[in-house]
Amino acid sequence: MMTELKEKLAENKTLSRLERERFIAMFKAMGNPIRYEMMEYMLKFPGCNTTNIVDHLPIAQATVSQHLKVLKESGLVSGELEGPATCYCLNDENVNWFKETVQRIF
Amino acid sequence: MMTELKEKLAENKTLSRLERERFIAMFKAMGNPIRYEMMEYMLKFPGCNTTNIVDHLPIAQATVSQHLKVLKESGLVSGELEGPATCYCLNDENVNWFKETVQRIF
DNA sequence: AACATATATCGTATATTTACGATATATAAG
DNA sequence: CTTATATATCGTAAATATACGATATATGTT
Numbered sequence: 001m002m003t004e005l006k007e008k009l010a011e012n013k014t015l016s017r018l019e020r021e022r023f024i025a026m027f028k029a030m031g032n033p034i035r036y037e038m039m040e041y042m043l044k045f046p047g048c049n050t051t052n053i054v055d056h057l058p059i060a061q062a063t064v065s066q067h068l069k070v071l072k073e074s075g076l077v078s079g080e081l082e083g084p085a086t087c088y089c090l091n092d093e094n095v096n097w098f099k100e101t102v103q104r105i106f
Numbered sequence: 107m108m109t110e111l112k113e114k115l116a117e118n119k120t121l122s123r124l125e126r127e128r129f130i131a132m133f134k135a136m137g138n139p140i141r142y143e144m145m146e147y148m149l150k151f152p153g154c155n156t157t158n159i160v161d162h163l164p165i166a167q168a169t170v171s172q173h174l175k176v177l178k179e180s181g182l183v184s185g186e187l188e189g190p191a192t193c194y195c196l197n198d199e200n201v202n203w204f205k206e207t208v209q210r211i212f
Numbered sequence: 213a214a215c216a217t218a219t220a221t222c223g224t225a226t227a228t229t230t231a232c233g234a235t236a237t238a239t240a241a242g
Numbered sequence: 243c244t245t246a247t248a249t250a251t252c253g254t255a256a257a258t259a260t261a262c263g264a265t266a267t268a269t270g271t272t
Contacts, residue, residue: 013149024138026137027142028133028134030137031134049219065220067260083270084216098212099208103205106196106204156249166232167250168231168250175251190238191239192250
């Protein structure tokens with residue numbers, strides 16, 4: 001019956017309204033070349049801070065901050081204060097949920 | 107050695123410039139609520155035509171057609187002429203590539 | 213408290229996306 | 243070849259996203 005449950009979950013192609021909104025927000029967040037690059041950078045350098053990201057990209061600090069906000073709001077990225085800086089990482093839990101949901105839905 | 111190759115491919119987190127562009131275009135395409143709904147609809151009703159989709163959505167035919175173009179250009183969706191109508195389906199090959207790439211990259 | 217450093221937010225210009233009605237195109241039927 | 247039906251494209255208005263400089267906030271240091 002554990003197996004049956006797993007199969008049921010694996011086949012279930014519906015999301016609650018909030019899950020669906022989050023799922024779409026994640027697609028939207030990654031559907032921008034700058035933000036996609038940021039995701040790749042954080043994957044490569046977990047714990048990097050805003051300055052690292054700004055140095056790595058051809059855009060102004062204010063714009064980086066704006067993009068980080070979109071990524072954070074989608075749930076894909078987490079930032080935690082470390083002294084005067086903020087360290088950014090992929091939010092593993094939410095990224096895994098995204099990956100599982102992609103497999104499940106399509 | 108087949109196993110090693112598989113592992114190598116599974117771990118490879120880089121995409122060519124064109125693959126990367128397509129990957130981002132797919133995220134962008136699905137990052138819109140109307141287009142996401144269209145994807146779900148085509149998943150549920152493969153081979154549906156534009157009229158079916160128009161009837162299912164709260165937007166004008168011209169707008170549906172525009173969104174379908176975005177989905178087609180991303181590679182996620184294929185349309186083939188069937189008489190005077192166009193039948194739409196998810197492009198399984200490309201959707202599977204997307205799913206595999208999501209697993210591989212993140 | 214004053215200062216330096218790191219990041220976020222504000223205001224705003226520009227670019228892109230979204231949506232529509234009108235119109236063009238393309239196929240099948242008569 | 244005219245008509246009906248299905249879809250795509252055009253032109254355009256309105257909404258949203260992107261980018262920037264200027265400024266605010268927040269933390270650690272002196």
